Amino acid sequence: MRADLSPLIAATAQWLTRAYPACGGALASALCEVQARQAVTVAAWLRYPTVMDAALVGMAGPGGSARLDRINGTDSDPTGTGAGTDGADAWRSWVDEVVASWAACLLTDPELAALAVAGLDGGDHTTGLPMEFRRLLAPDARDREAAALLRHPDLLAPVTELHSTQLMDLLGPGQALIA
Structure with a gap:
């Protein structure tokens, strides 16, 4: 049984691509979205490693x-709930701040991204699935x-700094990545 993280992944990737939009037309938007989604997927699987989590x-x-x-x-949320007053931005309630921060870290640090993807092997989310994160790991x-x-370290610094210490602790030497 797999727990469904797709609403969280979709919303968090959408937040990243809206906050740091693609440079170019439709193809650029699609490529940017794929990179964001791959980074968010890895971050979400690290943050919530088990089906129970x-x-x-x-x-x-x-x-x-x-x-x-x-x-x-871009504080367009006067209610402070993560969803706009008219409900059009209800998807924002599914954004995970820690996952967004970790994904930003992965997008700006290729070595960290490779370490994170390697740490997913054998986890609840990857059992029996081929893992392909080429656009994240080798753009x-x-x-x-x-x-x-989306990959500019200076622009993403305020987001990466939120929870980068937790990610570094998780991926640091001698740490068991999957519980």
């Missing part, structure tokens, strides 16, 4: 984008151009 966040909810919006300067020139803002 994923089920619990599915029941309790991840917390929303309110703090990320304030940090990014080509078109990928890098499309996601220039």
